[in-house]
Amino acid sequence: MGEEQAESYLYKLEAVLEEGRLLTVVVIAKTDERAFSSAENNLLRHTITPPRIKELSLVEKKPLGRQGVGYVVETSTFT
Amino acid sequence: MAERKQWKWAADPSLNKMEFTKLEKDGLDVIETIVNTYSKEGFASIESSDMDRFKWAGVYQQRPKDGHFMMRVRIPGGILSSEQARVLAKIAEIYGRDLVDVTTRQAVQFHWLTVESLADIFDRLASAGLSSFEACGDCPRQIMGNPLAGIDPHEVLDTRPIVAELEKFFLLNRDFSNLPRKYKISVSANIHNAAHAQINDLAFTPAKKVMAGEEVIGFHVWVGGGLSAKPYLAKQLDVFVRPEEVVKVTAGVTTLFRDFGYRQKRTHARLKFLVADWGPEKFTEQLLELVGELEPGGIDLTSGWNGGYFYGIHEQRQAGLYYAGLSVPVGRMNAGELNELARLADEYGDGTIGTCNTQNVLIRNIPEAKVAAFREEPMIVNRFKWQPNTFVGYAVSCTGTEYCNLAIVETKERMRSLAQYLDDTVVLETPLRIHMIGCPNSCGQRQIADIGLQGALVKTSNGMVEAFDIYVGGTLEEPQFNRKLNARITVDRLGPFLAQLVTLYKADRQEGEPYWRYVERVGLSHIQGQVDAILQPA
Numbered sequence: 021m022g023e024e025q026a027e028s029y030l031y032k033l034e035a036v037l038e039e040g041r042l043l044t045v046v047v048i049a050k051t052d053e054r055a056f057s058s059a060e061n062n063l064l065r066h067t068i069t070p071p072r073i074k075e076l077s078l079v080e081k082k083p084l085g086r087q088g089v090g091y092v093v094e095t096s097t098f099t
Numbered sequence: 100m101a102e103r104k105q106w107k108w109a110a111d112p113s114l115n116k117m118e119f120t121k122l123e124k125d126g127l128d129v130i131e132t133i134v135n136t137y138s139k140e141g142f143a144s145i146e147s148s149d150m151d152r153f154k155w156a157g158v159y160q161q162r163p164k165d166g167h168f169m170m171r172v173r174i175p176g177g178i179l180s181s182e183q184a185r186v187l188a189k190i191a192e193i194y195g196r197d198l199v200d201v202t203t204r205q206a207v208q209f210h211w212l213t214v215e216s217l218a219d220i221f222d223r224l225a226s227a228g229l230s231s232f233e234a235c236g237d238c239p240r241q242i243m244g245n246p247l248a249g250i251d252p253h254e255v256l257d258t259r260p261i262v263a264e265l266e267k268f269f270l271l272n273r274d275f276s277n278l279p280r281k282y283k284i285s286v287s288a289n290i291h292n293a294a295h296a297q298i299n300d301l302a303f304t305p306a307k308k309v310m311a312g313e314e315v316i317g318f319h320v321w322v323g324g325g326l327s328a329k330p331y332l333a334k335q336l337d338v339f340v341r342p343e344e345v346v347k348v349t350a351g352v353t354t355l356f357r358d359f360g361y362r363q364k365r366t367h368a369r370l371k372f373l374v375a376d377w378g379p380e381k382f383t384e385q386l387l388e389l390v391g392e393l394e395p396g397g398i399d400l401t402s403g404w405n406g407g408y409f410y411g412i413h414e415q416r417q418a419g420l421y422y423a424g425l426s427v428p429v430g431r432m433n434a435g436e437l438n439e440l441a442r443l444a445d446e447y448g449d450g451t452i453g454t455c456n457t458q459n460v461l462i463r464n465i466p467e468a469k470v471a472a473f474r475e476e477p478m479i480v481n482r483f484k485w486q487p488n489t490f491v492g493y494a495v496s497c498t499g500t501e502y503c504n505l506a507i508v509e510t511k512e513r514m515r516s517l518a519q520y521l522d523d524t525v526v527l528e529t530p531l532r533i534h535m536i537g538c539p540n541s542c543g544q545r546q547i548a549d550i551g552l553q554g555a556l557v558k559t560s561n562g563m564v565e566a567f568d569i570y571v572g573g574t575l576e577e578p579q580f581n582r583k584l585n586a587r588i589t590v591d592r593l594g595p596f597l598a599q600l601v602t603l604y605k606a607d608r609q610e611g612e613p614y615w616r617y618v619e620r621v622g623l624s625h626i627q628g629q630v631d632a633i634l635q636p637a
Contacts, residue, residue, distance in 0.1 A: 027164070034555075042612070045258060052507070052556055052563060053563065056556075056558050057564065060558075075557060075558075075587065076557070076558040077555045077556060077557045077558070077566065077587060078507060078555060078556040078557075078558075079507070079539070079540075079555045080538060080539050080565075081505065081569075082505070083504065085504075086116065087116070
């Protein structure tokens with residue numbers, strides 16, 4: 021974990037807001053630390069009033085080596 | 100380099116990028132390049148397109164991609180000889196920083212290898228009749244089986260010759276070295292589903308059928324199972340397969356996967372997607388067209404699920420002989436310990452060692468007269484116990500951030516210490532299977548655990564803290580994957596949290612009720628209520 025990673029990753033993070041909402045944030049970063057700070061910046065850009073984040077978690081990362089890497093963010097359950 | 104195959108999908112322009120890589124140079128061809136070029140010229144000489152093909156040699160780059168590799172070695176059916184074990188131990192000692200992992204597919208895994216060492220390692224493996232080839236890559240992987248094959252009182256026939264035939268047929272077979280994606284086979288005649296049929300691409304489970312007045316023992320066939328990000332349980336085909344037909348049927352199913360499996364999207368390429376589209380009926384029709392008539396399904400001889408656990412010292416099918424099922428905490432040992440297992444196998448058993456998909460080991464064929472002395476061996480008393488404590492004994496873990504590029508959290512040592520903490524804190528006499536994984540992929544088979552723990556990183560005022568999401572109720576007894584609870588527990592609270600959760604189960608359970616069945620009876624919302632109560636601030 022940390023600065024040892026030379027390649028970039030596509031990170032998936034989850035932000036639980038104090039009001040109970042769950043936001044999924046996807047960012048590109050080279051390290052886990054930078055993924056967190058990028059996610060926070062994106063959350064700030066996305067809102068007029070800074071969101072009150074109860075919990076911010078990194079839940080998945082995928083190497084950016086291949087085109088088309090991405091995530092599906094489920095808003096309902098599929099079979 | 101061998102003559103290039105003219106695959107019928109080669110002209111399809113919509114193939115994914117990896118398919119073009121495989122068409123340009125077969126994965127198996129990288130072995131020759133590794134031996135003749137890369138192992139001599141070093142890491143810097145490796146062409147980037149070949150790095151993906153290294154998987155066909157059974158080799159991956161390990162984290163942090165600084166020139167070290169992980170290697171998986173095939174242990175067909177999970178049975179190896181003491182001589183093979185010694186060769187593996189030597190490789191770990193010379194090249195692998197003294198580390199040996201038993202995997203959830205009964206393979207053996209090394210870390211810290213350099214490309215310069217690979218040619219010698221291939222030679223050492225070959226000298227013992229072992230191979231790492233096609234242990235990774237888009238090809239038939241390690242064939243899972245019953246590590247008790249041939250001695251198991253709970254098997255209906257000895258599957259060792261079948262596994263050996265399959266291994267001989269598929270290993271380095273260029274007809275099947277370019278599949279759409281990884282391909283996992285299991286063969287077991289153990290009636291307790293020792294080889295986890297429902298989570299393999301192709302699986303054979305024991306069955307019988309009366310034909311022309313004669314009762315024949317054979318197999319039922321399952322296709323399309325797999326875990327990964329979207330787990331799927333295999334479907335049973337309506338066929339009965341005689342033991343001598345297993346290779347033919349396996350070749351048929353693999354041909355269907357090779358020729359009709361999806362190659363446009365790599366994420367939609369596993370056999371499970373084809374099976375889901377076709378359904379078992381169409382899949383069976385297509386299979387029969389390829390392999391000829393097969394009998395319709397017979398009587399299923401499976402009964403429940405043993406989880407792949409064999410702890411204890413038990414009578415074998417052969418009178419007067421015993422096997423010992425031993426615990427290797429989270430599957431990790433060093434070269435000296437593997438050598439010691441080889442000595443025990445020679446001195447007390449018949450020189451064979453079983454590797455289990457629970458990351459554990461077996462010693463086979465111990466004469467009754469030697470059992471008492473075997474029990475007193477320091478290695479058995481202190482390290483690889485045949486009566487492990489509940490949590491250490493039923494803990495499984497993936498590799499985690501220590502070596503894996505996709506993992507988010509450390510798992511191996513954490514799972515070991517967590518299990519030890521639970522054993523020190525809660526007295527539970529019955530198995531409770533806990534699997535820990537470091538990312539949403541499924542190397543640690545989180546989905547089939549009683550309690551599955553999946554890693555995440557949480558931002559706190561003190562920086563990043565490792566945490567785990569909790570899943571409950573997974574089993575292959577009445578197959579279902581575990582389900583997620585609304586709880587993300589930071590590692591500092593994980594031990595006490597689980598101790599309380601397990602204590603509640605212990606108090607509420609009915610006699611002999613395993614955790615997965617308890618979850619089924621009380622319901623997920625009840626368990627969520629328990630979790631909420633535990634997590635409520637004091």
